[in-house]
Amino acid sequence: MTTREELINDLKRVREQSPLVHNITNYVVMNNTANALLAVGASPVMAHSVDEVEDMVKIASSLVINIGTLSKKWVKAMLLANKAAHKKGIPVVLDPVGAGATPYRNEVCAKIMEEHCPKIIRGNASEILSLSLPSTNTKGVDSLDKAEDTIEFAKDLAYNYKSIIVISGAVDHITDGIRVVKIKGGSPLMARVTGLGCTSTAIIGAFAAINPDPFKAAIHAMRVMKIAGEIAAETAKGPGSMQLQFLDVLYNLSDEDIINHFQEAE
Numbered sequence: 001m002t003t004r005e006e007l008i009n010d011l012k013r014v015r016e017q018s019p020l021v022h023n024i025t026n027y028v029v030m031n032n033t034a035n036a037l038l039a040v041g042a043s044p045v046m047a048h049s050v051d052e053v054e055d056m057v058k059i060a061s062s063l064v065i066n067i068g069t070l071s072k073k074w075v076k077a078m079l080l081a082n083k084a085a086h087k088k089g090i091p092v093v094l095d096p097v098g099a100g101a102t103p104y105r106n107e108v109c110a111k112i113m114e115e116h117c118p119k120i121i122r123g124n125a126s127e128i129l130s131l132s133l134p135s136t137n138t139k140g141v142d143s144l145d146k147a148e149d150t151i152e153f154a155k156d157l158a159y160n161y162k163s164i165i166v167i168s169g170a171v172d173h174i175t176d177g178i179r180v181v182k183i184k185g186g187s188p189l190m191a192r193v194t195g196l197g198c199t200s201t202a203i204i205g206a207f208a209a210i211n212p213d214p215f216k217a218a219i220h221a222m223r224v225m226k227i228a229g230e231i232a233a234e235t236a237k238g239p240g241s242m243q244l245q246f247l248d249v250l251y252n253l254s255d256e257d258i259i260n261h262f263q264e265a266e
Contacts, residue, residue, distance in 0.1 A: 002219050004262045008255050010211055010220045015041030019061035019209035023202060024048050024078050026068025026097065029195035032243070033064075033202040039250040040224065042206035053077045057084040061209035064202050065118065067108055068097035075108050079115060086116035091208040091217075094118040095201035100130030113161060119214040121157075122166035122201045125150040132157050151180060164214045168200055172222045176215050183219065184263050185226030187233030189242045196246070200225050227261045228253060 020043045025033055030046055037044035047056040050073060057063055063085040065078050085092045096109045109131055112118070121131070132153040151173050154165040159177030167173040172183040190196050204221040211217040232249045236242035249257075 002216055002223075004259055006216065007220050007223055007262070008258055010207055010217070011041075011224065011253065011258070013210040014206050017061075017210055018043045019206060020045060020059060021062050021064060021202065021205040021209060022047060022053075022056050022060035022081070023064045023066065023205070024053065024074065024081055025064065025066035025095075025198065025202070028068060029066070029198040032195040033066075033199050035247055036199045036250060037202050037206055039247045040203055040206055040253075042209070044202070048074055048077050050077045050080060053081040054084040057081050057088060057090070060085075060090060062090050062205040063092045064095070064205040065092065065112065066095040066097055066198055066201060067099070067105060068095070068198065070104065070108060075111075078108075078112060082112055082116050082118070091120065091205070091214060092116070092118040093120045093122065093201055093205045093208060095198055096121065096123045096127045096131060097198065099123065099127040106130060117161040117163050120164045120166065120204055120208060120218050121161075122168060122197075122204055122218070124197065125167050125169060128154050128157065128165060128167050151175065155180065164218050166200075166204070166218050166222060168197055168222070172226070174215070174218050174222065179215070181219055183222050183226055185223075185261065186229040187242075189233050189236055189239060190225075190229045190246075192239040193243050193246070196225075196229070223258075223262070224250070224253065226263075227258060230261055231257060 023046050034044040129150045155175050158165040158175050174181045207217040207221040228249045232245035236245045
């Protein structure tokens with residue numbers, strides 16, 4: 001469990017330290033996540049070439065791996081970067097986009113997790129369930145399952161791989177295998193904006209870079225997403241303006257905003 005003060009302090013550290021977050025992410029969300037990282041105060045870099053990912057990891061503070069648009073070269077780059085990050089000792093965050101949709105996605109996730117399992121894994125309920133039960137299917141990148149029905153599988157996954165599992169949804173569920181934190185807030189409009197889930201993963205990367213406790217880092221990142229989404233929705237008229245408002249709110253997020261919109265976790 002975390003407090004308002006801890007969240008405020010971590011956001012301040014992100015803005016002061018501007019950690020370099022190395023993203024191997026997908027074409028669809030590359031611009032969105034880079035802008036969100038800049039807005040929150042971090043420094044994004046999108047580097048995918050096998051010729052440079054290991055060198056980029058050497059100067060990065062965290063690594064985010066997103067399997068949204070896969071190719072053999074990108075998978076090789078992900079594995080190289082993951083190994084280099086493990087060697088350097090920086091946190092790795094995995095977003096198993098569309099896991100369960102195809103055997104190839106399941107295979108890639110399994111390789112990443114078996115070689116050096118990321119410190120934090122964030123996905124929707126179906127994606128997280130597919131990591132536990134590879135035969136589970138998803139509808140593209142959309143969830144067919146509910147977080148509350150998946151949490152026991154997530155706890156086992158977290159315990160077995162010694163990772164923090166984040167199931168994002170209307171209510172986010174975060175577990176280390178023993179503890180479970182539920183975070184409310186946000187807005188239904190967030191689900192109508194392409195890439196806000198992937199944005200959550202990138203923001204987790206920023207907070208993991210400045211907080212050595214991956215459980216708290218994940219909680220703080222998801223709280224920031226919920227608070228920013230809730231405030232942005234107050235003036236947004238639809239998905240288009242929601243995306244713009246979200247970035248502006250993230251950039252201007254104040255201590256007062258956090259205090260006024262902070263919801264106690266269950």
